[in-house]
Amino acid sequence: GTTSTHGYDVPVGYVRSFGRLINNFRVDYNRSTIKSNNLYAFNTDITGLLGITGVSQNPLDWGLPNLSFSHFGSIQDTNPVSDRNQTVSFTDQMIYTHKKHTLRWGGDFRRLEINTETSSNPRGSFVFTGLNTSEFIGGTPVAGTGFDFADYLLGLPQQTSVQYGGSAYGYHFRGNSWDLYAQDEWRFRSNLTFNIGVRFEYVSPFSEINNRMVNLNIAPGLSAVAPVLPGQVGPLTGTPYPITLVNSDHNNFAPRLGIAWKAFKETVVRAGYGINYNTTAYSNIAQDLAFQPPFSITQTNVESQTTHLTLQNGFPVPPLNTVTNNYAINVNYPLGYVQIWNVDIQQTITPTLVLNLDYTGTKGTHLDLLDAPNRTPLGLLVPTVPAFYYEDSVADSNANAGTVRLRKRLAHGISLGGTYTWSKSLDNASTIGAGSALVSPTGTITGQTLVAQNPFNLKAEYGLSSFDQRNKFVADYLWELPFGHEKRWLNQPGIGRDVLGNWQWSGDWTIASGFPFTPRILGSFGDVNSGVNGTLRPN
Numbered sequence: 001g002t003t004s005t006h007g008y009d010v011p012v013g014y015v016r017s018f019g020r021l022i023n024n025f026r027v028d029y030n031r032s033t034i035k036s037n038n039l040y041a042f043n044t045d046i047t048g049l050l051g052i053t054g055v056s057q058n059p060l061d062w063g064l065p066n067l068s069f070s071h072f073g074s075i076q077d078t079n080p081v082s083d084r085n086q087t088v089s090f091t092d093q094m095i096y097t098h099k100k101h102t103l104r105w106g107g108d109f110r111r112l113e114i115n116t117e118t119s120s121n122p123r124g125s126f127v128f129t130g131l132n133t134s135e136f137i138g139g140t141p142v143a144g145t146g147f148d149f150a151d152y153l154l155g156l157p158q159q160t161s162v163q164y165g166g167s168a169y170g171y172h173f174r175g176n177s178w179d180l181y182a183q184d185e186w187r188f189r190s191n192l193t194f195n196i197g198v199r200f201e202y203v204s205p206f207s208e209i210n211n212r213m214v215n216l217n218i219a220p221g222l223s224a225v226a227p228v229l230p231g232q233v234g235p236l237t238g239t240p241y242p243i244t245l246v247n248s249d250h251n252n253f254a255p256r257l258g259i260a261w262k263a264f265k266e267t268v269v270r271a272g273y274g275i276n277y278n279t280t281a282y283s284n285i286a287q288d289l290a291f292q293p294p295f296s297i298t299q300t301n302v303e304s305q306t307t308h309l310t311l312q313n314g315f316p317v318p319p320l321n322t323v324t325n326n327y328a329i330n331v332n333y334p335l336g337y338v339q340i341w342n343v344d345i346q347q348t349i350t351p352t353l354v355l356n357l358d359y360t361g362t363k364g365t366h367l368d369l370l371d372a373p374n375r376t377p378l379g380l381l382v383p384t385v386p387a388f389y390y391e392d393s394v395a396d397s398n399a400n401a402g403t404v405r406l407r408k409r410l411a412h413g414i415s416l417g418g419t420y421t422w423s424k425s426l427d428n429a430s431t432i433g434a435g436s437a438l439v440s441p442t443g444t445i446t447g448q449t450l451v452a453q454n455p456f457n458l459k460a461e462y463g464l465s466s467f468d469q470r471n472k473f474v475a476d477y478l479w480e481l482p483f484g485h486e487k488r489w490l491n492q493p494g495i496g497r498d499v500l501g502n503w504q505w506s507g508d509w510t511i512a513s514g515f516p517f518t519p520r521i522l523g524s525f526g527d528v529n530s531g532v533n534g535t536l537r538p539n
Contacts, residue, residue, distance in 0.1 A: 001038035001078045007031070020098065024106075026091040031084070038063040038078040047123050054124070054299070054315025056164035061122035065311075068127045069148040082117040082170075104197075105182040114173040114206070114283060120291055122164035124314060132156040132303060158303045160314035161326070165296035173206040173286050177279065183256070195258035195272075202252065203279045203335070205244035206286035213289040215245040216328035216388065222373055225323055225385045227293070234331075241331055245289055249335045252277045266348040273341040281336070281368070285329055285391070292325045300326045300386045304379075323385045330392040336366040338397075356405040364397035367429040371455035389451070394458060395429030397465065413480035413487075418473065425468045428452075428461035464516040476508035 013026040040046055040063045047055050047065055055065070064077035093106035128148040151157065183197035207213075207230070214227050217234030226235050230243040242248075254275040261269045292298050299318065303309050307316070318324055342360040349355055368391060374380050375387040401423035408416040452461050482488040484501025491497065 001036060001041070003034070003036040003078075005035075006033045020096060022095045024091075024093045024095070026089075028087075028089045028091070030087045030089075033085075034081060034083045036078055036081045038080065040064070040077075041080055051312045052124060053313060054317075055162055056119060056122035056297075058119075058122070058164070061119055061164060063123055065123045066121065066125040067152065068125065069152065070129045071148055077123070079118060079120060079122065084115040086113040086115075087111065100187045102185040103183070104185075105180075107178060107180040109178040110176065112173075112175045112177065112206075112283075114175075114286075115170065116173075116287070117170040119164035119296070121162055124160060124162040126157040126311060126314060127159040128152045128156075129158045131158050155311035156303075157309050157311065157314060159301065160309055161298075161300045162315055163291050163296055163298045171212060171287070171290045172209045173283070173290075174209060175204050175206040175282060175286075177201070177203040191262035193260045195256070195260075197256040199254040199256070200252065201254060201277055201279060202248070202250065203277075203282060204248055205242075205246040205282045207244045208286070208290060211243065212295040213245055213286065214292050214295065214325060215241060215289055215331065216323075216325055216390075217241075218328065218373070218390075222381050225374070225382055225388075227323060227325055239331060244286075245331065246282070246285060246329060246333050247331055249333075252279075252335060252337070254337075268346045269343070270346070271341075271343045273339070276338050276340070278336040278368075285333075288327045288391075289329070292327060298326055299324050300388075302387070319384070321384065326386055326388045328388055328390050330390075333391070334366050334393055336364065336368060336393045336395075339363045339365070352409045352411045354407050354409065356403070356407075358401075358403040358405065360401045360403070362397070362399040362425075364395075364427065364429075366393040367395035367397060367427065368393050369395040369429045369452055369458065369461070371452035371458070373455040390455070395427065395461070397425065397427030397429065399423065399425035399427075399465070410478070410480075413482065415478045416476070418475040420471075420473045422471060423468070424470060425465035426462060427465045428458060428463070430466040463518075466516065468516055470513045472510070472512040474508065474510050476506070478504060478506040480504050 008029075008031045010029040011026060012028075013024065015025075016023050037060075041061070042059045043062065045059070045062045047062070048057075052065060055061075060080050063079075064075065066077070067075040087110055089108060089110040091106065091108045093104065096103045128151040130148040130151055132151050132154075179199060179201045181197060181199040183195065186194040186196065188194055211230040214229055217226050217228040217236045217239065219225070219236040224236055228234050228241050228245075230241065230245055233240050254277060256272075256274045258272040259270065263269050290296075299315050301307060301309055301315065340360065340362050342358065344356060344358040347355045347357075370389050370391055372387045373390050374382055374385055380387060401421055403419060403421045405419045406417070408414070452458055454460060480487075481503045483490040483503065484497055485491060487501065490501050
């Protein structure tokens, strides 16, 4: 298909000095637009020709359905998108130098606008696992062959999902963010410097100017589930919901501490500590809340003994009073953050040979974790509600890494370097914003969307991180060939130096241990109602 992008950025700055005080004020206007259409929009209704029902009939949405397999790759066509995003920011920074101190303080304010017209899954997504082949060929509910491609050839998906309708209305999200900070660079002695600072960040959850967002209000014990709109009171719990459907997080203080110490003539020690917040989570959350009924058509279905799905009839009409929303979030969702601390010792062995010994520790708190609380090994707790995603920041992580780095700086046209790192990382959520970043508002199941197996025992999710890599060695080299300007040969002006001079030859190697692999069960009739394929682990 076709994609067109346009971007505009207009910065205006004003700098003024008052003796040793310098004030730097800046205003920035940024606007970007993205428009995408696939090859078939307004041209060929492929899903209609295939007889697939229950999907979008809008000519803008015409195209291929999304197909996912357990042992193959996936097929995904381009969805039509029209995005218009705009940010206006104001920044003021002041710098003051006094004796051994260099002080910096200031703040930022940003007005964020996200305008999108799209349907994230208008032609439907179909998951094939191999569970249905034997069942339908034999006529009785027995275990499948395990051949996902066989299920595809017979048109028998295990799971289907669809979302459309957003492109007919468009969504207009608005949010604000601001921060205040102060920092002191203190040159305590000629060989010892401290860098001390603190930052306060506030990022508001996004609202939609027409209140076209919806969350799920969950009764205690998951005895019932009901949709709740912006500004309403949860009908099952009496909990008031703000217009953003997520309460603001006002406790985001981020201290900083850095130390640089020249302990001996050729030895430098550096150490630091800091906190970083996941301030980008809200934009994904807002879109997940928006692409749901009653503002969009959303449906997730799972093959069972009573519900048989096919490519043509993958989206049966749900019974009346059935909730088809497939995403919810904790109304008191706090932003996740990561603490990082490190110590680095640098030893100059020769003028061109430097050795570094480094330790880095990381602790993640309030990391995103997805679960599907309505599912059980025997089916759905609330039969009239699908196995919806529930997002909360209740996960943790812990990582430690030690590094030895040896580098020969460029001398006589040659530089060499090598780094060995030993590390270990444990968590029950491997990225600070995995849930909101990876979950699709369509409920489409991919290999990236990992869901807690048991929402009532989240500690059982704790284990090696998906990116854990115990040993890693990286080496590189660079050789400046001895031809060209100020080199041994071809150093005089001429066509020879122009063509053959000043060439470099460089390369690198990486030798590392592998990443963890967790076997996951494709599913059986005991768990197909979970709504989440491939998230059960072997016993």
